Amino acid sequence: MTNRIVAIKPDDIDLSQVKTVIDQSEITDTYALYLDDESHSFDGAVEKIVFPSNEAEVAGIMKLAFESSTAVTIQGGRTGLTGAAVPLGGTAINLEKMTNLLYMDYTKDEELYSIAADAGVTLEDLVRAVTTKNLVALENKGTENQQAALSKFLEEPDTFTFPVDPTEMSAWVGGIVACNASGAKTFKYGAVRDWVRRIRVVLANGDILDINRGDVIAKDGKFVITMSNGTDVEVNLPSYKMPKTKNAAGLFSKPDMDLIDLFIGSEGILGVITLVELGLHKLPANIMTVMAFFPSEDDAVDFVYDIRAPESIVKMDFIEYFGPNAIKMIKEKASSAGVTVPAMKDDTKAIVFFEFSYVEEQMEELIMALEMVLNKHNTSSESSWAGLDWTELEKMKMVRHFIPETVNGLIAQRKAEYHKVHKIGTDMAVPDEALRNYLKFYRSTLEEQGMEYVIFGHIGNNHLHVNMIPRNNEEVEQGMNNYMTFAKRAVELGGTVAAEHGIGKLKRAFLEAMYGASGISEMQAVKLAIDPKWIINRGNMIPVPAEFS
Incomplete structure (x- = not known):
């Protein structure tokens, strides 16, 4: 060596x-x-x-x-x-x-x-x-x-x-x-x-x-x-x-x-x-892909904590999350596109999208274990959209992409009137124990301001994307200020300012907030x-x- x-x-x-x-x-x-x-x-x-x-x-x-x-x-x-x-x-x-x-x-x-x-x-x-x-x-x-x-x-x-x-x-x-x-x-x-x-x-x-x-x-x-x-x-x-x-x-x-x-x-x-x-x-050889629909955001987050715990026998390939505003976008886009999202109800407030692999002799045990965790958090397999093949996974991915498609469409419309308008998307991740509080921090900050936003992403890694959607040039400035606020809070919690997109030329100030x-x-x-x-x-x-x- x-x-x-x-x-x-x-x-x-x-x-x-x-x-x-x-x-x-x-x-x-x-x-x-x-x-x-x-x-x-x-x-x-x-x-x-x-x-x-x-x-x-x-x-x-x-x-x-x-x-x-x-x-x-x-x-x-x-x-x-x-x-x-x-x-x-x-x-x-x-x-x-x-x-x-x-x-x-x-x-x-x-x-x-x-x-x-x-x-x-x-x-x-x-x-x-x-x-x-x-x-x-x-x-x-x-x-x-x-x-x-x-x-x-x-x-x-x-x-x-x-x-x-x-x-x-x-x-x-x-x-x-x-x-x-x-x-x-x-x-x-x-x-x-x-x-x-x-x-x-x-x-x-x-x-x-x-x-x-x-x-x-x-x-x-x-x-x-x-x-x-x-x-x-x-x-x-x-x-x-x-x-x-x-x-x-x-x-x-x-x-x-x-x-x-x-x-x-x-x-x-x-x-x-x-x-x-x-x-x-x-x-x-075998995968099961599920969109589980929850009556509250807390139910969804608590489900994530339980299903990814070391003692859980259901070992996930991925765990994704869609918050209340994301669900509104999915419903509107699905309706206009003539697409049905199976099992989603009017009172659905959060979605957890996940996948796990299995062998045939384990399937019944895994399904029963999954059902217990779903029931604990006020939903069930019957109230979820599940698929057992790659085709069904592709359909679910299509629904997932309704969100960025909608965001990009809104930004394009607003940019035509306000040149400075652009999507402001966060890329922070925090340690496991900080997920609940960080998500609430996102929501309370943005709700108080009245900023239009949507939250979705890789909740399995505590890595949620907040897309802020400015309505005018003034809100662009507010969104960038929010980004620094969110970055500093992530660092305080032991997290990162960039979990997957990197720093490039755009985010150098946030890197300094992280490492000094x-x-x-x-x-x-x-x-x-x-x-x-x-x-x-x-x-x-x-x-x-x-x-x-």
């Missing part, structure tokens, strides 16, 4: 054939979408956009940018909500041409299959290839052991998948690693971090790191990177304590951490991820050690020092 890694010197390469767009009228017209992300919060600008096809080209581009001290913004699928992929000058490197599946591997002692891909492969394409075993692209790729792993995988009778399910399946695998993405099933399977086996990263100067999980472990809170020119770079890890919750805020830091985890979730500020190897998991000025300085020191000219993803996560701005 070592805390040292030796960087690989990049090959000299001819970049004359790399697709490059420099004409400003073409950038602002044909490539306008490359100046934005799903936050729609910044007016992007860039001197040029380059589209490398492989790691060698990425390294060559970075080397030139380093030599000229040119700012570089790394772009994945631009599905983020924090402005992280929006360039504010310099060069944008878009990885959309890096779309190859690379190899399959198998770790015998863990009985774990894994698949490697270029950073530009979409999660949707990777999952489809794995679940259907349509892996012709991997034939004759990789080492002999990796080719043997592919043959073994293709003979497996079971279906496998990548178990972490970020909501946006069009995200790219490089992006989901850079942001440590998560989703509903993070409740059972953890975030993307837990499934990353290997990455390759191009550093600011063009040097390349090949990082396998378990190979490089911090010693005394420090890593050493030997650059290709022989110089040693010491990376001192931040000393702050991370929250014991789902978390995507700031650089990962623990005294004895793996080097790979420093780059996962770093939002691209430390280097360009070019290769990702992700672990796979066997799909369960000293924590920000420690992150800046890590960045400066690895990127001494501060060229990569300037403005993301942490402020740019005055000498580079």
Whole structure:
């Protein structure tokens, strides 16, 4: 075990054939979408956009940018909500041409299959290839052991998948690693971090790191990177304590951490991820998916506490929540769309949406145990919508999406009259014991103000999204003030200001509220050690020092 890694010197390469767009009228017209992300919060600008096809080209581009001290913004699928992929000058490197599946591997002692891909492969394409075993692209790729792993995988009778399910399946695998993405099933399977086996990263100067999980472990809170020119770079890890919750805020830091985890979730500020190897998991043979309808919010929250307790024999894959205002949106949207939501009553005040897997011989015992908990909290299986197949799950997901569809429609209408109007969606998570009080804090604050809002999300991880829906420009300011109030309260309770969406350019003030000025300085020191000219993803996560701005 070592805390040292030796960087690989990049090959000299001819970049004359790399697709490059420099004409400003073409950038602002044909490539306008490359100046934005799903936050729609910044007016992007860039001197040029380059589209490398492989790691060698990425390294060559970075080397030139380093030599000229040119700012570089790394772009994945631009599905983020924090402005992280929006360039504010310099060069944008878009990885959309890096779309190859690379190899399959198998770790015998863990009985774990894994698949490697270029950073530009979409999660949707990777999952489809794995679940259907349509892996012709991997034939004759990789080492002999990796080719043997592919043959073994293709003979497996079971279906496998990548178990972490970020909501946006069009995200790219490089992006989901850079942001440590998560989703509903993070409740059972953890975030993307837990499934990353290997990455390759191009550093600011063009040097390349090949990082396998378990190979490089911090010693005394420090890593050493030997650059290709022989110089040693010491990376001192931040000393702050991370929250014991789902978390995507700031650089990962623990005294004895793996080097790979420093780059996962770093939002691209430390280097360009070019290769990702992700672990796979066997799909369960049987699932039951349920929307349970409750007469009160307290009943729903108490049900969540009981069903996720360690002694519960019903082990959930995910647990989602929809509050009273969300239910109003579901009813209105379902009515206009001609969709029936089975078993939902007029007096339903909260919904808990969940899924669990089972084997046939356990089913009766699990159903009886679930019924007891439902009855305890004033509902029942007869008063719930349940399904036993993937088709029914998709119907329930459609109903779930009625909420963001409605919110986005309201925002679009209001923005036409009030330019500053935008959705203000929280991303905080708190420890288990704080869930009840934090939810009540959300509701009491917003009800007192008369702010229009809706609450829904990943209640299994105590990670509820509050979407504030401003009616005018003044309420936008109120909503942003609320965001800081909610962030500070989450931190007081031992939680995080960003559980899954990250920090990007939008939420830097909230990160400081979480870790303080000293924590920000420690992150800046890590960045400066690895990127001494501060060229990569300037403005993301942490402020740019005055000498580079």
